Amino acid sequence: MGPGIGRGYSQGMTKSSGEPEDPRVTRTRRDVIRASAASLLERGWTATTHAEVARRAGYSKATIYAHWPTPVDLMRDTIARICEDTTPPPMGGDLREDLHTSLSALAWTLSEGRYDRLMASVIEHAGDDEDARELQERLYETATAGIRDVLTSHLRRDDVEPCLAMLVGAVLVRATYEGRSVPPGFITDIIDRALTDVEHGDGH
Amino acid sequence: MGPGIGRGYSQGMTKSSGEPEDPRVTRTRRDVIRASAASLLERGWTATTHAEVARRAGYSKATIYAHWPTPVDLMRDTIARICEDTTPPPMGGDLREDLHTSLSALAWTLSEGRYDRLMASVIEHAGDDEDARELQERLYETATAGIRDVLTSHLRRDDVEPCLAMLVGAVLVRATYEGRSVPPGFITDIIDRALTDVEHGDGH
DNA sequence: TCCATTATTGTACAGGAAGTTCAATAGTGG
DNA sequence: CCACTATTGAACTTCCTGTACAATAATGGA
Numbered sequence: 001m002g003p004g005i006g007r008g009y010s011q012g013m014t015k016s017s018g019e020p021e022d023p024r025v026t027r028t029r030r031d032v033i034r035a036s037a038a039s040l041l042e043r044g045w046t047a048t049t050h051a052e053v054a055r056r057a058g059y060s061k062a063t064i065y066a067h068w069p070t071p072v073d074l075m076r077d078t079i080a081r082i083c084e085d086t087t088p089p090p091m092g093g094d095l096r097e098d099l100h101t102s103l104s105a106l107a108w109t110l111s112e113g114r115y116d117r118l119m120a121s122v123i124e125h126a127g128d129d130e131d132a133r134e135l136q137e138r139l140y141e142t143a144t145a146g147i148r149d150v151l152t153s154h155l156r157r158d159d160v161e162p163c164l165a166m167l168v169g170a171v172l173v174r175a176t177y178e179g180r181s182v183p184p185g186f187i188t189d190i191i192d193r194a195l196t197d198v199e200h201g202d203g204h
Numbered sequence: 205m206g207p208g209i210g211r212g213y214s215q216g217m218t219k220s221s222g223e224p225e226d227p228r229v230t231r232t233r234r235d236v237i238r239a240s241a242a243s244l245l246e247r248g249w250t251a252t253t254h255a256e257v258a259r260r261a262g263y264s265k266a267t268i269y270a271h272w273p274t275p276v277d278l279m280r281d282t283i284a285r286i287c288e289d290t291t292p293p294p295m296g297g298d299l300r301e302d303l304h305t306s307l308s309a310l311a312w313t314l315s316e317g318r319y320d321r322l323m324a325s326v327i328e329h330a331g332d333d334e335d336a337r338e339l340q341e342r343l344y345e346t347a348t349a350g351i352r353d354v355l356t357s358h359l360r361r362d363d364v365e366p367c368l369a370m371l372v373g374a375v376l377v378r379a380t381y382e383g384r385s386v387p388p389g390f391i392t393d394i395i396d397r398a399l400t401d402v403e404h405g406d407g408h
Numbered sequence: 409t410c411c412a413t414t415a416t417t418g419t420a421c422a423g424g425a426a427g428t429t430c431a432a433t434a435g436t437g438g
Numbered sequence: 439c440c441a442c443t444a445t446t447g448a449a450c451t452t453c454c455t456g457t458a459c460a461a462t463a464a465t466g467g468a
Binding site: 044046070116119120121123127133137140163165166167168169171173176178179183189190193194196201 | 245247371375
């Protein structure tokens with residue numbers, strides 16, 4: 001079930017009407033989720049326990065449990081926060097250019113942003129936990145949304161899926177599985193290969 | 205450090221000369237690694253503890269610790285075993301056909317063979333553990349060796365890396381990250397796209 | 409200012425798993 | 439048959455999770 005303090009403030013909640021707005025709750029949630037996100041990115045899901053987050057955030061363990069009864073509750077809000085912080089880079093409208101921008105952003109998010117470890121954590125947990133599967137989807141969606149948008153607005157419908165898989169996959173393999181850097185030349189290369197026989201001059 | 209019973213039988217060890225060959229050791233190691241591999245594939249690294257493996261294999265916890273003092277020791281042999289059991293499918297020599305075969309094998313290994321969860325487990329641990337990084341490399345190498353071989357023997361040198369990343373990546377994205385099935389049509393599709401402007405008629 | 413309400417805290421506790429130790433047992437090779 | 443060694447079961451320490459509760463502190467409203 002959901003959190004137990006502050007009466008329902010799931011991510012979709014607009015603080016409309018007379019929502020009780022205790023500044024203690026706001027402050028606590030902000031501090032804790034910040035600490036939890038840091039821990040999740042640095043050390044993975046397994047290491048990010050209630051106790052560890054409490055230690056980092058400087059709050060009592062009991063407080064964390066009061067807000068987020070189960071690990072998944074905590075992870076849900078933490079990952080939501082991480083996703084919100086992941087802002088897509090600005091697009092100019094040129095297919096190749098925008099693809100290069102968004103794929104570079106993905107590469108950065110994976111290696112510097114530590115999404116590689118994070119995704120791995122979530123995938124491991126998604127094996128047992130139905131809820132974790134939602135989080136996996138959300139993370140994947142967030143990390144690749146920009147690239148999908150670019151492809152969708154420039155390519156034929158049938159070309160989007162395989163091109164997306166190949167481009168995202170190539171970066172993923174290189175950054176996460178091979179643990180190598182993703183130089184600009186590599187990105188240019190895979191874009192050229194993926195777009196052969198696929199482009200058609202519309203735009204929008 | 206390494207195991208503590210049987211005096212050094214790391215994977216590279218040939219049982220040459222007068223190696224002490226206690227059948228108890230052989231039997232124990234076989235049973236335990238088998239159970240450990242099953243647990244690792246079913247439930248991931250974190251759940252595959254000494255205690256859990258002992259339970260599964262029907263041996264005492266103390267025995268497991270005697271053979272593999274640390275979790276990494278156990279995982280090293282377990283993953284070695286899993287890699288040995290991963291046999292590449294037979295190749296005929298035709299580029300497209302062999303690629304389809306080996307990519308299908310990868311897709312199967314990921315979903316049915318539970319390599320998706322396994323790789324994720326190892327990647328998560330590789331963040332902290334230097335030794336786990338070796339295991340990650342070995343697993344990735346094993347899962348993709350067949351595909352790399354096919355590409356190497358048919359493509360120009362510079363084409364191998366990006367093509368491999370795109371093909372493996374596309375399957376990986378589809379099977380592991382999107383959690384969808386990988387139908388034959390998808391594989392044919394990505395092969396066609398990856399090979400455009402790349403083939404050149406030698407072979408061997 | 410005071411008060412009722414509620415979030416937070418410190419502590420204490422049960423439960424379980426990790427990892428270690430050791431004397432007793434049982435299988436092995438000679 | 440014997441010396442040797444792998445295996446066992448059990449007890450034990452330690453650590454962490456998850457929960458409970460009374461005491462404290464901060465808040466919003468009168």
